[in-house]
Amino acid sequence: MLKIWDKNHLSKKLISFIDYLLNYRDTNASKALIFLFYFYAMEKQKRVYNRIKAHLALKQVKNKTLAEYMNVSVQTVSKWCTNYSQPSIPELYVIAEYLKVEVPELLEPANHK
Structure with a gap:
């Protein structure tokens, strides 16, 4: 079977699930596969802002x-x-x-210093 993804970036479970969907040949499976690839692509594009x-x-x-010090919820700090969220x-x-x-230290990635 033709592999249309890079195995180095996908887990074994995900690869076996994709193989299952490709072999199943069902419309719903195709929709699920498209969603899966979209989700994977979005995760690869996730950026670090702080x-x-x-x-x-x-x-x-x-x-x-930190949440107690700033008088915000723990969930807010977790989102940051x-x-x-920012x-x-x-x-x-x-x-x-x-x-x-310093504030810039909170914003710039470590490898850009």
Whole structure:
């Protein structure tokens, strides 16, 4: 069977699932396969906008501690750490002050310094 993906980037379970769908030859399976590839492509394009999680780990600070300090929910800090959402500019300054780092250090990737 012709392989239309790079095995180095996909897990074995995902590859076997794709093989199953390709062999099944069902319209619903085809739709599921298209969704699967779309989801995979979107994950590969995920970008890092902040390094809050990295600095929390370096300073050994838990999300809950930062959340309590800033008077926001733990879920909000978690969203910032996973880049699902971003803190406002004033919030970035509070985070930087708490972690004793400069704001640009929270924003730029480590390999771009």
